[in-house]
Amino acid sequence: MTLPNPPRSRARAGAIPLKSLRVSRWKERLLAYCFLAPSLIVFGIFLFYPLGKSVYLSLFLTDPQGRIAEFVGTDNFKAILSSDQFCNSLWVTVKYILFTVPTGAAAALLLAALSHQKLRGMKIFRFIFSLPMAVSVGTGSVIWMILYHPTLSILNYGLSFLGIPAIQWLTDPKWALPSIAMMTVWLNLGFNYIVLLSGLQGVPDDLYESAKIDGSGSVRTFFRISLPLISPSLFFVGVVSIISAFQSFAQINILTKGGPMNSTDVLVYNIYQDAFINYRFGSGSAQALILFVLITTLTILQFKFGEKKVHYQ
Amino acid sequence: MKMKPFGKKSLAMMLLSCMMLITAACGTSSGGQASGEDTANAEASASGGSSPVKVVWWHSMSGDVGKAAQQLVDEFNASHKDIVVQAEYQGTYDESLNKLKASLGSDSGPSLIQVYEIGSRFMIDTKAITPVQQFIDADQFDISSLEPNILNYYKFDDKLYSMPFNTSNPILYYNKDAFKAAGLDPEKPPATYAEVAEAAKKLTKQGQAGGSFAIYGWFMEQLLANQGAELLNNGNGRTSMATASQLNSDAAVKTLDWWKQMVDDKSLLNLGRKTDDTSKAFAAGQIAMTLDSTASLRSIVKAAGDKFEVGTAFLPKPDVATKGGVIVGGASNWILNNRPEAEQKAAWEFIKFLAEPKSQAEWHINTGYFPITTKAYDEQNVKDNMKQYPQFQTAVDQLHQTEPSLATQGAVMGVFPEARQLTETAIEEVLNNKKTSKQALDDAAKVITSKIEEYNKTVGH
Structure with a gap:
């Protein structure tokens, strides 16, 4: 908002004395803040105030009703950082990100590349591939709960034709996290697909044409032309997927509740359990702050290093 | 410069959203006022007797059981012109209790709430309730006909803080037809651990496993009580506040x-x-x-339908001679003390109604929860029902054969829901070969003990 201002002010400066220039500059700034005020208020109420309150709560012990009982300083942080459960949650979260982010981006990229062709009826495919976006997490989880049901699972029924014994998708600790990851990849597919497809469609046709004239095959064209040119979209998908993987909650709450053996107990679910089931707001807030720091650092790192590889047109 | 009109538009949008926020906030505060007026009305009616007193009852009964609860409420409202009970389903016991926690200290809570048995210690510690004993004493209400084993559970320091409403215990369900096919006697269900294991082996064949127990902390608690083992120190938390978990006892290790x-x-x-x-x-x-609550009896028998005959048996024990019995599971109703006196009294009237033999008989037949009053067994419809579904008898017999002790009275601790979660995780660790029974239970007991200590610290005991 302030950027376009200097030329205009300079133009005025010729006619108006210095003092009133300063006043008008102030006025303009004030106006800018007036425009910003509503969003600042909204952010303040829903973001900065809760953040401040979390910092405050993280220094206290709360009673079973969530009321402040005792000041404990940094004990909550110390207890969390030395607890096995937190380490487990962190490890589960990392695994979950590794399971969902690369596979999610790769699957969406594959579908986008396939449906980028100009063929008849392609619109139908595009519609189908972006459909998961219209499914809410809750609905999606319930659908997959039935697919993964321990005794009535349709997936197991399908496997039985291949002679593969039934898999306890959600009750076997080895399978629970991959199962949830699979469901999440499917759930996020629609969004990733739309972003990557629009990226592909933004690549100018003349590049493809000259590649064709130079005798480049379709695989080579994809890796040498399409992929570098959609790297901003891929980068965007990467950043957003990592953040959303960190924040995944509903599917875990519905499908496994963090179990079995805490094998799906990601950080956010652990926070929820601590704060809203066991009413330990202190330790819950402390964990939330640690998560906040983690996500912020990771995002900064991504922008610092990841963005260098991104090619903006 | 092209930005400008867009900026104006978005400003308008933001202002609009701000206004909506503010009006929404106002909406809730005026809602609070309205409920304040309601309570004022309730007080007015107590003196003037014009409009009926409204009692809001939070419960966790869903499905068929929820319908049966609503039926009782309707009957009460029809027979009591001066009181209106409004039953509100608040999700599972856990969810409902969490909502109550959030509402404590405000006017948005109920007048009466159904809380599961393991929430009892917490409810007492909130100091937000009026002990039912006060009304019992004031009313000279006769509780001698109430089931002694149920009273045992809900009495703390010889006082009844809440009124039991729906009580159940776990029983062994078995498929009689499968027993016949496997060459087992369908009329002689397994009673000991060894017998269950042997029957399970014989019953296992292609497409049918011998059995399955849900990994449910409640079953572990019950299996322990069934062999007289206490879950907590200080007499299961009954003689004084518990300070340590005894989940790693030999009985528990053996069971696991x-x-x-x-x-x-x-x-x-x-x-x-x-x-x-x-x-x-x-x-x-x-x-x-399978193991399941008696409260599921009705639906299990219905689901089996004509396919096979459902048998019910007592919860298995390590061996027949072991002393012990089941803990009374289920829930009780609590009166909140931040409500006007007239409303609390009205809630008490509803509690009395629910405890009547006739109400309990109806409740028992429709659900499978057993009656909290022994007089209900004299009702004709209960007798008829027992004849039609002899499976109901198992639950009742199991309850009556339970010898009262600190173990069967049930453990008392403020962090019970969490302890149950930790127990379930421990069972999973054992079944999935991560730890031995001893190791898993030792670890779980240690964590539960630390949670108990923290709880005791924050409630100031």
């Missing part, structure tokens, strides 16, 4: 070893934590035995 052995030789399936899943598998004939 038995459970694990059956899972290892594939005669017992591990279907996860939900009893919903085990009862579905049982109804589908995929498993021949």
Whole structure:
């Protein structure tokens, strides 16, 4: 908002004395803040105030009703950082990100590349591939709960034709996290697909044409032309997927509740359990702050290093 | 410069959203006022007797059981012109209790709430309730006909803080037809751990496992009480506040070893934590035995339908001579003390109604929860029902044969829901070969003890 201002002010400066220039500059700034005020208020109420309150709560012990009982300083942080459960949650979260982010981006990229062709009826495919976006997490989880049901699972029924014994998708600790990851990849597919497809469609046709004239095959064209040119979209998908993987909650709450053996107990679910089931707001807030720091650092790192590889047109 | 009109538009949008926020906030505060008026009305009616007193009852009864609860409420409202009970389903016991926690200290809570048995210590510690004993004393209400084992559970320091409403205990369900097919006597269900393990082995064949127990902390608690083992120190938290968990007792290790052995030789399936899943598998004939609450009796018998005959048996014990019995599971109703006196009295009237033999008989037949008053067994419809569904008798017999002790009175601690979660995780660790029974239970007991200590510290005991 302030950027376009200097030329205009300079133009005025010729006619108006210095003092009133300063006043008008102030006025303009004030106006800018007036425009910003509503969003600042909204952010303040829903973001900065809760953040401040979390910092405050993280220094206290709360009673079973969530009321402040005792000041404990940094004990909550110390207890969390030395607890096995937190380490487990962190490890589960990392695994979950590794399971969902690369596979999610790769699957969406594959579908986008396939449906980028100009063929008849392609619109139908595009519609189908972006459909998961219209499914809410809750609905999606319930659908997959039935697919993964321990005794009535349709997936197991399908496997039985291949002679593969039934898999306890959600009750076997080895399978629970991959199962949830699979469901999440499917759930996020629609969004990733739309972003990557629009990226592909933004690549100018003349590049493809000259590649064709130079005798480049379709695989080579994809890796040498399409992929570098959609790297901003891929980068965007990467950043957003990592953040959303960190924040995944509903599917875990519905499908496994963090179990079995805490094998799906990601950080956010652990926070929820601590704060809203066991009413330990202190330790819950402390964990939330640690998560906040983690996500912020990771995002900064991504922008610092990841963005260098991104090619903006 | 092209930005400008857009900026104006978005400003308008932001202002609009701000206004909506503010009006929304105002909306809730005026709602609060309205409920304030309601309570004022309630007080006015107590003196003037013009409009009926409204009692808001939070409960956790869903499905068929929820319908049965609503039916009782309707009957009460029809017979009491001066009181209107408004029943509100608030989700599972956990969810409902969490909502109550959030509402404490405000006017948005109920007048009466149904809380599961393991929430009792917490409810007392909130100091937000009026002990039912006060009304019992003031009213000279006769509780001598109430089931003694149920009273035992809900009495703390010889005082009744809440009124039991729906009580159940776990029983062994088995498929009589499968027993016949496997050459077992369907009229002689397994009673000991060894017998269950043996039957499970015999029942296991292609497409049918011997059984499956849901990984439910409640079953562990019950199996321990059934052999007279206490879950907590200080007399299960009954003689004084508990300070340590005894989940790693020999009885628990033995029980978990038995459970694990059956899972290892594939005669017992591990279907996860939900009893919903085990009862579905049982109804589908995929498993021949399962543990479940008596409150599920009606629906299990219905789901089995004509496919097979459902048998019910006592919860198994390590051996027949072991002393012990089941803990009374279920829930009780609590009166909140931040409500006007007239409303609390009205809530008490409703509680009395629910405790009547006639109400309890109806409740028992429609659900499978057993009556809290022994007089209900004299009602004709209960007698008829027992004849039609002899399976109901098992639950009642099991309750009556339970010898009162600190173990069968049930453990008392403020962090019970969390302790149950930790127990379930420990069972999973054992069944999935991560830890031995002893190791897993030792670890779980240690964590539960630390949670108890923290709880005791924050409630100031």
